Amino acid sequence: MYRKTYAEIDCDILTDNIKNIKENYKYDYYIGVVKANAYGHGDYIINSLIEGGINYLAASSLEECLNIRKRNNDIPILCLEKINAEYLDICEKENITITITDMAYFNSLDLTKCLKAHIKIDSGMNRLGFKDKNEVKEVFDKLTNSNIILEGIYTHFGTSGMWDKYYDNAIEKFKEITSLIDLTKIPIVHLSRSLTLVTHPKIDFANGVRLGIAMYGFDQNMNEPTGLRKIKRNMYLKKHHISPITFKNNLKLKTALTLHSTVMATKEVKQGEYISYGAKYIANENTKIAILPIGYADGLLKENENLTVKINDREYKIVGEICMDMIAVKIDDKVKINDDVIIYDDIKKRCKQIGVSAYTLLTSITTRVPRVYKEKEKITEIKY
């Protein structure tokens, strides 16, 4: 790497996270969701996930699935979005499982292809999936007499169901939409994602779970509401017959990614001079600043303005507007050129500070930023 701005990922943490989830939640299939370059971690990590016990992977597009395939020949990979029927040869060759999302798509498929498929049910989100039980039955019956193996069926929950009835409704809808087929004939039934996994009892007819954000260290532990909020919530749950949820779980997950940069230059700024674009930040005293080679084109969102970074274990404040490629940080004499800078290492805290979700923060780190992987004693650098 020539420019020392990078994301460091501890692969051993990821492996331990999966082991910890598996100890706490028993399923036959742990489907690791590695879309968006494994939530920003980079698809290099997939073998660490497999080492922890992930036995299926899922990504959004055929492009993503093929990138993952380059890193592992054996693991089955489910594509969560439709793959145009003209590319099914590639799926056949590369062992990519397709998702059948609707009747028009099903009718475009060549049923002589030797493929695995999962049916997607729309249980209320109105994204992809079947809403009509007769269509599901038709697909089920036709697949039984075709070369395409119906390996799985799933849905995706739009809410956690912690404050609303939608989770309970979604389960009922799933049951209804699949009521004309025999679910026990389908090897993998997977409904939950990280949040619903830890907040609700196991869905008795499901034997798989799709794990995204939990694998990357977000345990979803929450503080139970207290006082008036608790009373209001309990009344609401009772009135609408909403099933109870768990706020605390026993998971001990850790985040694995830290974002680093370096001190590229230092500079004295006189009182009254401005720093960065727009002349919005004016130094109110003689000030020393460091210029770091990281900006919003690396994924350092503008919301980070005025927050601090860590240099030699001390906090220093970002001053002035975040540029495309650089930021300025107010420093003291202890900071030297080429010092390592931790932009953030506590992702949960940073998310709170800037008001974005962990999903947004992690996936906003762009491919311009090389990823440096630590696993056991080995260090591997990858530029995506």
Ligand SMILES: Cc1ncc(COP(=O)(O)O)c(C=O)c1O
């Ligand atoms: C279809 C599907 N399944 C599973 C997941 C994983 O969700 P989570 O990261 O909340 O576990 C996602 C993520 O958005 C998804 O779109």
